[in-house]
Amino acid sequence: MSSDASVWQRAREPGAAKLSARVVVRAALVLAAAALLVALPLLVDDYVLSAILVPLLALSLAGIGQNLVTGYAGQLFVGAAAFMSVGAFAAYDVHLYLPSTPLLATFAAGGLVAAATGALFGLPSLRIRGFYLVVSTLAAQFFVEWLFTKVGWFSGNSSSGVITAPPLRIAGVSFSSPGGHYWLSLLIVAPLTLAAHNLVRGRIGRGWMAVRDMETAAAVVGVPVRASKLLAFAIGSFYCGVAGALWAFAYLGTVEPHGFDLDRSFQILFIVILGGLGSVAGTFLGAAFIVLFPIALDQAVAAVAGRSVDPGLLQNLEKVLFGALVILLLAKQPAGLARLVEIAWIRARRFAARYAPRSRS
Amino acid sequence: MLRSRVFALAPWLIAALCTSSCRSHSDSAPTEGPASAAAAGSAAPGANDPGGKEQYFPLQSYRVGPYAAGGSGFFGGFIDYMQLVNTRDGGVNGIKLTWSECETEYVVERGVECYERLKGGLNGAPAAAMNPLSVGIAYALIDRATTDKIPLITINHGRTDSTDGRVFPYVFPLSLNPYSEISAIVNYVGQREGGLDHLKGKKIAVLYHGSPYGKETQPIVELLAKKYGFASTHIEVPHPGTEQESQWLQIKKLAPDYIILRGWGIMNPVALKTAAKIGYPVDHIIGNIWSNSEEDVIPAGAAATGYIAITTHPSGRDFPVLQDVDKYVVSQGKGNMEDAKRVGTGYYNLGINNGILNVEAVRVAQGKFGAKPLTGEQVRWGFEHIHIDDARLKELGAVGLLQPISLSCADHEGGGAVRFERWDGKKFNVISDWIKADRALLRPIIEESSTKYAAEKRITIRDCDGEAKL
Known part of the structure; x- marks a missing residue:
């Protein structure tokens, strides 16, 4: 596949006018998408913004973190929620004990502390792999939950162990409305997503994939295996940490240690597996599936059954239905939603190519 | 190679774990969202009349998950009481009550999603108040409810310092906040020992649920321990609490004179069984x-006989309001409880009490703003002017079921008394009158905490005296 840069180069060559038209269309599409994302708060209501889009962005970011480690570097781990919670509590503590820190810096601090913790808990990956690594990374999950529950200092000694988000202001601009929460999330998630996208196509990302596909071969061709693995854990945890801070500050406005329990870790792992291991775009698809689908399903079931059926029974039925759909999806397309969309795209293009008038050979 | 192994195992992994872990976001939300508004008409009388004659109660209920017993009982009682008001009285001064449910499973972000979905009202009927019945969800809703001006009711639970309505204008830990609860229990234990001065040198352990709710009372226990000279120990049981061997071994070693069981859901019967x-x-x-x-004692069987607990809502069906519920709602086949035997049990009667207080707030607010559907802000005024004395309790048919209660701008709790009841193996028997918490002792601690919160969140403290004069 030709990258943007080479397309540009070719566009500058004489006689490449057709290609430059393609580039313009592409750039226009990207700009339109970006404009749409930024203008969303003017188009949708508060419910969509603060109950769907903000958690969707935060979970997608955590999913990217998990995907860097598991999908790209091939290190199986369960415990993304632990690093989210480290990020959330670290950001909160920075705000609490160093109150003059600007908001974006507290997010960065949350991410950095999570990165350090991630590298630490990634150490076992130097020796063990596969499902043994899963078990050893679970330690992070339980240790972190225990630590934040036990040591009151992390939650500012609040009696209930719950942290309360600070007022969200950047350079005097308040982000406390539902639209503000969304813009703040977008402001953080969009650049980090771009960074991840570039990272995995660069030297570091290719190193990770080499390690994933065959460690011995990677070492032979000169990829620093150990450093690659630790770097994957550190960067992946950084993403999870920032996502955790977003979750706590922009979404819930509060958080307790158990809000980032094992369930959340599995949820993030499933986002990655459903979306597509080794695909940044797939992570967003996976997160959308996990967040939106149950809500849509619920509304559909409620519309059909209404109050005629016992609500408890209905809830359990929805669980069964969701589980069955997940199994069906993975049985049909084990490579996840990203691959599903890719195939659909290819088919659409073939279809278009067959029936559209041929403009160039 | 590893990648293909992951892919091969993925369906299995998901299938095995989804039941427990996908639930955070991954299933169902409301039993009735806006999409199913039409369906509400069948059970909510008059719901299909959008002519602005209804008051809406959004219900963030939970009927599945580890705390389903509490959720289904509480919301069943609450709904049956609203049904009673509609059927027997034709609503509140002619304004019918309507409601819809949204399943939270006691999970915080589900509760937030439900809140956002339901807060706008139903078919034009404005939302009166939110009742999430979960400390975690309530914490996450404090800012949102305050911004949206919808009262957030946390009956018998919630953030203790939200009792201070000057800092938390829209949050109501109705009838009993966590500190009052502990204070009343300590007063009772003192009574049993022959006076509060006899507590000196005693050991009291608190076995608490590992959640914000469970941890909420630690400071007050320590303060009372210092005041009365008893030794306090806090022992955590991680959620959900199905395994407590190590905690009870610790208790065996410690040999405390009393244990305060600060449990929730399945943790309680397990505690009683392990104690035995x-x-x-x-x-x-x-x-x-x-x-x-x-539901806390029956699964423990004989181990629970003789167990004493506090209550603000004694079990039983002899209260006139319960008899009315039976006559107008349950025996008419309109009851919400799947198992009609649960009518009159603890959670159900708490739901009734919660219904009485919510409806009373609407009634009081209508007295000021007129008999029409009210906004959350107006209903808030109603809550702050609830004044239920013995005479009013008699009219409501709730003498002994609900304590006399008066709220104000500064006091969002209003009650602070409990009765004690003993389980005899078949039913709970009330063994004391209303025992009051030492609220005068608690108020300064509450204000200290709320002022700190106000400073942290840059909240201007309300001028309650000034508002009263308006």
Whole structure:
């Protein structure tokens, strides 16, 4: 596949006018998408913004973190929620004990502390792999939950162990409305997503994939295996940490240690597996599936059954239905939603190519 | 290679774990969202009349998950009471009540999603108040409800310092906040020992649920321990609490004179059973306000006989309001409870009490703003002017079921008294009159905490005296 840069180069060559038209269309599409994302708060209501889009962005970011480690570097781990919670509590503590820190810096601090913790808990990956690594990374999950529950200092000694988000202001601009929460999330998630996208196509990302596909071969061709693995854990945890801070500050406005329990870790792992291991775009698809689908399903079931059926029974039925759909999806397309969309795209293009008038050979 | 292994295992992994872990976001939300508004008409009388004659109660209920017993009982009672008001009285001054449910499973972000979905009202009927019945969800809603001006009711639970309505204008830990609860229990234990001065040198352990709710009372226990000279120990049981061997071994070693059981859901019967196993006398375990339902003791069998717990809502069906519920709602086949035998049990009667207080707030607010559907802000005024004395309790048919209660701008709790009841193996028997918490002692601690919160969140403290004059 030709990258943007080479397309540009070719566009500058004489006689490449057709290609430059393609580039313009592409750039226009990207700009339109970006404009749409930024203008969303003017188009949708508060419910969509603060109950769907903000958690969707935060979970997608955590999913990217998990995907860097598991999908790209091939290190199986369960415990993304632990690093989210480290990020959330670290950001909160920075705000609490160093109150003059600007908001974006507290997010960065949350991410950095999570990165350090991630590298630490990634150490076992130097020796063990596969499902043994899963078990050893679970330690992070339980240790972190225990630590934040036990040591009151992390939650500012609040009696209930719950942290309360600070007022969200950047350079005097308040982000406390539902639209503000969304813009703040977008402001953080969009650049980090771009960074991840570039990272995995660069030297570091290719190193990770080499390690994933065959460690011995990677070492032979000169990829620093150990450093690659630790770097994957550190960067992946950084993403999870920032996502955790977003979750706590922009979404819930509060958080307790158990809000980032094992369930959340599995949820993030499933986002990655459903979306597509080794695909940044797939992570967003996976997160959308996990967040939106149950809500849509619920509304559909409620519309059909209404109050005629016992609500408890209905809830359990929805669980069964969701589980069955997940199994069906993975049985049909084990490579996840990203691959599903890719195939659909290819088919659409073939279809278009067959029936559209041929403009160039 | 590894990648293909992951892919091969993925469906299995998901299938095995989804039941427990996908639930955070991954299933169902409301039993009735906006999409199903039409369906509401069948059960909510008059719901299909959008002519602005209804008051809406959004219900963030939970009927599945580990705390389903509490959720289904509480919301069943609440709904049946609203149904009673509609059927018997034709609504509140002619304004019918309507409601819809949204399943939270006691999970915080589900609760937030439900809140956002329901807060706008139903078919034009404005939302009166939110009742999430979950400390975690309530914490996450404080800012949102305050911004949206919708009262957030946390009956018998919630953030203790939200009692201070000057800092938390829209949050109501109605009838009993966590500090009052502990204070009343300590007063009772003192009574049993022959006076509060006899507490000196005693050991009291608190076995608490590992959640914000469970941890909420630690400071007050320590303060009272210092005041009365008893030794306090806090022992955490991680959620959900199905395994407590190590905690009870610790208790065996410690040999406390009393244990305050600050449990929730499945944790309670397990605690009682494990206590019997290590031989701890059950009548020295005092259950708190969320450890007092039939669902907490029946599964423990004989181990629970003699267990004492506090209550603000004694079990039973003899109260006139319960008889009315039976006459107008349950026996008419309009009852919400799937198992009609649960009518009159602890959680159900708490739901009734909650219904009485919510409806009373609407009634009081209508007295000021007129008999029409009210906004959350107006209903807030109603809550702050609830004044239920013995005469009013008699009219409501709730003497002995609900304590006399008066709220104000500064006091969002209003009650602060509990009764004690003993489980005889078949039912709870009330063994005391209303025992009051030492609220004068608690108020300065509450204000200290709320002022700190106000400073942290840059909240301007309300001028309650000034508002009263308006």
